Structure formats: C-alpha cells, structure tokens
Amino acid sequence: MNRRLAVSVLLLAALAGCAKAQDAPPPTSPPASSSSAPAPVTPPPGAASGTLYYMETAERDFTNATIHAVHGDQVTETLVLKFSDAWLSANVSPDGSQVSWVAEGVGLSIAENKPGAKPRVISADADGMCAEPVWRNDGSLLYAEGDKLLLLPPGGGTAVPFATRTTCHYRFAADGSALVGGAAGTGTLVVLDKDGKNAREVTIEIPGRNVIDMSSVGAGARRACVHTVKDGEPSGDVARSLFCDTIVDLVSGKVVRDGLNGAVFLADGSMIVREKGELIHLDESGKELDRAKDRGKADWILIGRAA
DSSP, rough: HHHHHHHHHHHHHHHHHHHHHOOOOOOOOOOOOOOOOOOOOOOOOTTTOSSEEEEEEEOOSEEEEEEEEEEEEEEEEEEEEHHHHHHHEEEEEETSSSEEEETTTEEEEEEESSSTOEEEEEETTSSSSOOOEEOOTTTTEEEETTTTTEEEOOTTOOOOOEOOOOOOEEEEETSSSEEOOOOOOOOOOEEEESOOOEEEEEOOOTEEEEEEEEEEEEEGEEEEEEEEEEESSSSSSSSSOOOOOOEEEETTOEEEEEOOOOOOOTTTTEEEEETTTTEEEEEESSOOOEEEEOOOOTTTTTEEEOO
C-alpha cells in the first residue's frame, strides 16, 4: 500500500478511537492476574511521574508530525518528522533521549530527541512498514532487513542477527523479558522469549470487536494494550497502529480494562493508562494506585515513557 494512503487510514482510525475513548463507558473490572509471575517491585510514585511522550495528530495536511515530551505540567516540543515516516515507524528510546524511524528513500535513522537534531543513518535496507524498528529496555534497537531481525547494541556499534521475522509490528515487553508480534488485523499475537524464540500464539476474542494491532506490552508479556474496532469496520493492513484502547491478558486472552485512550507499561509490571483526560496508575492486577491530570491533548497519541 502507498505510504501516504496507509498512514492516512491509520490516522483516521486513531482519531476515531480517541473520540470514542472520551465518551467511553466505565472500564470493565480487572480480574486477578492469571499468571504465576513473582510479585512486582514497589511501583514508582505517581501516575504523572517520569516523562511521557506523545505524537501530535494536529498537522492534518499530512506534512509533518511533532513529538512532545510532557513532564509534570511542562509540555515541550522535541522533534518534528515527516508525517508518513513518523506514523509508520517512529519510536522513542526507553530513556527518552533518542528517536528511531525509517525515512522514506533513506533508511533507518536515529536522532537525539530534541529540536533540530540531525539523524544518523543505520541501515538503508531497514523495513519501515511491517517490522518498524523498536527499542528494548536496555537501549538496544531491533529492526528488520527482509526476513532477518537484527539487534543494534545500546549506544550503536554493529547490529547482530537476532531472529527470523515471522510477523509484523514487534514490541518488547516493558522489562525486556519477551518479544511480541502484532495482530496485523487478525486478532492473533505472537509471543516469543527475549531471544526471539519459542513462539506461542495468543488469540484475542472480544465480542462485537476485532483486534487490529498492539502498541505496548507489559512486563513478562502478561498484558498488552491493543487497538480494537467494531465488527465490520476496517481492520487495517500491514501498517501499524499507534493507538490502543483495551488492555488484554496475554495468558487468558481476556479483557482487563477497556475504554482507554492509550497506555504505557512499566518494568515493574504496573501501567499508566489514559482515560477521560486523566492518567491512572494501575498495579499489575489492575488496582488503582493514583491518578493525575493528563497534560497531553486528547487527539495526541501516547507513544512512550521515560523514568
């Protein structure tokens, strides 16, 4: 599919999701975790702790996309990218210091996450549509060349073979313990270990809705935030979706919490969700720890967090 058309379709779906999230019914009650994982460490203080990163959707001429950093009450514009490049492939590093994306006609690029930063090109052959580059919690970067997944070490250097690409839209678990491949419109996620091996499939079935993609994964790959649409609505194509509205359990395939406007997971197993203008910090079981005002605009997409 044409890059401009693909990203236009994605944006319209994301904006529709954002609008629905503002008027969504109360979230479903979270069940107890079905995993046997050890208890998480003490969560960090506050739903608004750290720095949250958003991608702005306001530039409706499809020319540029702006990344914003929100720290407490302070909102800062960090990096402006070509719209299609940003929406198809841009991701912020775990510490918030860098942004990776695949520039059309150029290749995998990395730049400091600040205004006017100049990118360095890592690979001219990197995939920016199906298996866009994604960061691991240790600062390494996974990207694809054809059916090969490669891992660029923290700080740069020479990429090393990682695994064979078998699906699209990979995301590392927040603690780096697993790798999950996106739904690509099918409702089935592929969960692998941290080395990209021992794949298992998880099919998410939500009555009246279809899962079209997955945008973030919790510690131990026990939770994920997915983008859903009503039955009969377009279920996407090979391009990724940045938006998510529902937290699902990747062991049982059941819904944990829905009606969201995005979410990010923390390495301790907790999560921060956007819901009706607020940031809500939940522990691994879904119990609310605290909440704060969401300083990101409603039509901005939450794409990451740094401590």
